[in-house]
Amino acid sequence: MFAQLVDGIFWDIALWVFGIGVLWGILSIFRVRNKPDYSEPRGSGTAGAVGANLRRFLPRTELVSRTRLHIVAGYLFHLGLFALLFFAAPHVLFFEAQTGLGWTPMPYWAFIITAQLSFLGLMLLWIHRVMHPVTRLLSDLDDHLAAILTFIVMLTGCMALIGEFEGLRVLHRFTVELLMVYFPFSRLMHAFMFIPSRAFTGAWFGRRGVKA
Amino acid sequence: MATQVQTANRHRRIIVWSLMLLIALMLFLPLIPYALAYVSPEAGGVPNPGTELWRAVRSGDKGTSQVQGVDTGVLINEYGEAWRHFRMEQLIPFGAMLMGSVLVLIVLFYLVSGPLRIPGGATGKKIQRFSVFERTTHWFTVSLFWLLALTGLILLYGRFVLIPVLGPEGFGLTASACKEAHNLFGPLFLVAILMMLLTFVKDNIYARGDITWLLKGGGMFGGGHVSAGRFNAGEKIWFWIAVLGGLVLSASGLVLDLAVFGQGREVMAISHVLHGIAALVVITVSFGHIYMGTAGVEGTISSMTNGYVDEAWAKSHHDRWYAEMQAAAGDDEAEQAGGGAAAGVASPVAND
Amino acid sequence: MARMKFLCDAERCIECNACVTACKNENEVPWGVNRRRVVTINDGSPGERSMSVACMHCSDAPCAAVCPVDCFYTTDDGVVLHDKDICIGCGYCFYACPFGAPQFPKNEAFGSRGKMDKCTFCAGGPLPDNSPEEYASYGSNRLAEGKLPLCAEMCATRSLIAGDGDVVSEIFRERVTWRGSAGFAWGWGVAYNKSGIRKGKAIEGNAVGGD
Numbered sequence: 001m002f003a004q005l006v007d008g009i010f011w012d013i014a015l016w017v018f019g020i021g022v023l024w025g026i027l028s029i030f031r032v033r034n035k036p037d038y039s040e041p042r043g044s045g046t047a048g049a050v051g052a053n054l055r056r057f058l059p060r061t062e063l064v065s066r067t068r069l070h071i072v073a074g075y076l077f078h079l080g081l082f083a084l085l086f087f088a089a090p091h092v093l094f095f096e097a098q099t100g101l102g103w104t105p106m107p108y109w110a111f112i113i114t115a116q117l118s119f120l121g122l123m124l125l126w127i128h129r130v131m132h133p134v135t136r137l138l139s140d141l142d143d144h145l146a147a148i149l150t151f152i153v154m155l156t157g158c159m160a161l162i163g164e165f166e167g168l169r170v171l172h173r174f175t176v177e178l179l180m181v182y183f184p185f186s187r188l189m190h191a192f193m194f195i196p197s198r199a200f201t202g203a204w205f206g207r208r209g210v211k212a
Numbered sequence: 213m214a215t216q217v218q219t220a221n222r223h224r225r226i227i228v229w230s231l232m233l234l235i236a237l238m239l240f241l242p243l244i245p246y247a248l249a250y251v252s253p254e255a256g257g258v259p260n261p262g263t264e265l266w267r268a269v270r271s272g273d274k275g276t277s278q279v280q281g282v283d284t285g286v287l288i289n290e291y292g293e294a295w296r297h298f299r300m301e302q303l304i305p306f307g308a309m310l311m312g313s314v315l316v317l318i319v320l321f322y323l324v325s326g327p328l329r330i331p332g333g334a335t336g337k338k339i340q341r342f343s344v345f346e347r348t349t350h351w352f353t354v355s356l357f358w359l360l361a362l363t364g365l366i367l368l369y370g371r372f373v374l375i376p377v378l379g380p381e382g383f384g385l386t387a388s389a390c391k392e393a394h395n396l397f398g399p400l401f402l403v404a405i406l407m408m409l410l411t412f413v414k415d416n417i418y419a420r421g422d423i424t425w426l427l428k429g430g431g432m433f434g435g436g437h438v439s440a441g442r443f444n445a446g447e448k449i450w451f452w453i454a455v456l457g458g459l460v461l462s463a464s465g466l467v468l469d470l471a472v473f474g475q476g477r478e479v480m481a482i483s484h485v486l487h488g489i490a491a492l493v494v495i496t497v498s499f500g501h502i503y504m505g506t507a508g509v510e511g512t513i514s515s516m517t518n519g520y521v522d523e524a525w526a527k528s529h530h531d532r533w534y535a536e537m538q539a540a541a542g543d544d545e546a547e548q549a550g551g552g553a554a555a556g557v558a559s560p561v562a563n564d
Numbered sequence: 565m566a567r568m569k570f571l572c573d574a575e576r577c578i579e580c581n582a583c584v585t586a587c588k589n590e591n592e593v594p595w596g597v598n599r600r601r602v603v604t605i606n607d608g609s610p611g612e613r614s615m616s617v618a619c620m621h622c623s624d625a626p627c628a629a630v631c632p633v634d635c636f637y638t639t640d641d642g643v644v645l646h647d648k649d650i651c652i653g654c655g656y657c658f659y660a661c662p663f664g665a666p667q668f669p670k671n672e673a674f675g676s677r678g679k680m681d682k683c684t685f686c687a688g689g690p691l692p693d694n695s696p697e698e699y700a701s702y703g704s705n706r707l708a709e710g711k712l713p714l715c716a717e718m719c720a721t722r723s724l725i726a727g728d729g730d731v732v733s734e735i736f737r738e739r740v741t742w743r744g745s746a747g748f749a750w751g752w753g754v755a756y757n758k759s760g761i762r763k764g765k766a767i768e769g770n771a772v773g774g775d
């Protein structure tokens with residue numbers, strides 16, 4: 001009963017909300033028009049946009065000593081999650097069943113180590129966020145909800161690893177649907193927005209001849 | 213004549229007796245090996261080849277088999293019974309008794325003596341006890357510890373406690389989820405334990421005064437004030453139980469988790485025994501740690517939430533650490549007043 | 565009800581592995597799983613003996629005692645079976661079993677074994693008798709058809725005997741009488757003969773053969 005809903009109507013709803021929500025979010029940001037900039041350009045906007053996108057993968061040297069944990073844990077979590085989402089064998093099978101496109105998944109042990117590093121990053125980052133007085137003040141409900149929801153999705157995923165218990169697979173898919181519905185309305189949108197937003201700032205600064 | 217008759221009689225007697233002796237010997241001599249074998253089975257006689265083979269097989273002699281795999285040549289696993297006995301008749305009942313009785317003792321202690329108040333009440337002046345990184349390390353370890361402890365306890369006791377509640381299918385699903393989570397999160401606990409060790413080891417080395425602290429039961433008996441540094445002897449003992457127990461748990465857990473290096477049933481059984489004992493000891497002692505950190509001692513919990521404790525708390529429970537902190541703060545103030553360097557950034561929160 | 569038993573007469577076993585092959589073929593067991601294997605002791609020296617070994621369906625089954633999800637059960641015929649819908653693949657039954665009977669289709673890092681598989685005495689599992697689902701999960705259910713396990717039926721030297729414990733012991737006793745010595749037979753009633761292990765339903769365990 002519940003399994004049919006999760007595999008059927010709930011999935012459809014989640015997919016539509018996710019798809020339309022993400023598109024709407026991206027389009028509405030691109031539709032925002034800034035005032036025209038009549039100043040004499042001192043540098044290339046395009047170069048600034050590309051440069052900012054690449055440079056921000058590396059931490060600012062002045063801040064490295066104070067953000068070591070964020071850098072290490074942040075990369076562990078994000079890269080791990082990306083690899084899990086697209087290269088875990090059950091996910092590849094799922095995508096193949098949904099779209100007909102399949103690719104080579106990671107071996108089981110690599111998939112588990114990736115999941116572990118990802119969990120390590122997520123847990124350290126969230127606990128640090130709560131423990132640090134400044135980030136605690138900066139965080140609102142959305143930050144905590146996004147982190148906890150992501151953790152629950154990953155936890156149910158790891159609980160369903162054996163792949164033999166239907167109930168656990170349904171539970172994992174249900175939490176994924178919750179996350180997909182929540183996604184467009186939260187800062188999780190940074191998954192799609194981080195490149196355009198870096199590009200925007202980079203172009204703005206580049207035009208003025210400033211490194212962003 | 214008489215002598216002739218006598219001689220004939222004697223001959224007849226000799227013949228009769230010899231015959232009887234012969235018959236007796238014929239009957240009894242063959243029994244000697246049996247008698248010997250009966251008295252001492254090892255000595256004498258040819259042992260039954262089947263018995264000998266049987267004995268060799270039971271003591272774990274390895275044979276060969278066309279079936280490839282770990283231990284396929286072993287006909288009888290001689291450790292199976294010892295392992296079953298340990299798990300079902302020692303670990304499960306004694307572990308439950310240990311955890312249950314410590315919980316009951318803690319509740320009784322709380323009901324009888326209540327929480328330990330800050331003498332003279334809180335002053336309102338705060339002093340930082342744990343940095344952001346120390347607290348992050350602590351709560352990261354806590355999260356993993358309880359995730360693993362709960363999933364492990366469900367696997368150990370679920371058969372008796374949860375099957376009546378969830379039914380066999382429901383519990384099968386729960387146990388599978390717990391097993392997978394336990395196997396996946398286990399190796400991360402090693403990371404947490406190592407972070408814990410590196411962060412806190414410098415303050416957990418034996419220092420003068422720890423024996424006195426222990427002898428006075430942390431101030432419970434003997435009267436008088438008990439002096440302590442950043443961590444008192446009780447906290448140090450808990451630290452070493454947690455770290456060493458954690459290392460035993462991680463090492464044995466990795467042997468159980470990564471069963472791809474050809475380790476056989478003997479190694480797995482020994483690892484399981486170590487894992488079970490270490491887990492139940494650390495879980496039981498953690499009850500005491502949780503009690504002391506929350507309900508047991510007033511004003512302690514804030515040291516792990518926002519990192520600060522009241523000055524009166526510090527003076528009462530960790531006087532030597534308090535003195536060191538005051539001295540260090542005094543030095544800082546003197547330095548800042550003198551040199552004027554290191555401006556505002558030296559706030560305690562930035563110290564992660 | 566009968567108490568089903570296996571008995572392997574080591575004086576007759578020639579290590580031909582026909583029982584192993586018959587079992588694999590009849591039950592279409594997963595790759596890497598061998599419900600039955602032949603072990604040779606003193607291979608190549610005088611006194612060499614071979615024995616075919618699989619689950620012995622103990623009355624005091626230690627696998628059932630240690631199973632964290634309690635998925636084992638004993639049938640009225642004294643056959644120890646398990647429910648793969650409940651099994652979590654923890655491997656505990658394999659540590660406790662004297663014979664190494666429980667098998668796992670996988671052995672990957674991080675405890676991934678898949679569901680346990682073992683000899684069912686050709687008696688299927690808890691699903692409906694001879695249904696395709698039962699065959700897929702547990703293999704053949706010959707017992708429900710009134711047949712005995714194929715490994716024993718296939719044994720060329722009649723070394724491996726399967727069936728009602730009384731009949732099996734009678735056959736062996738007759739052999740011993742003719743042969744003049746017991747030799748060594750491989751049979752089993754109880755695993756460790758200790759109290760405190762879950763007993764099968766009203767089944768008296770008495771070992772056949774051995775010392």
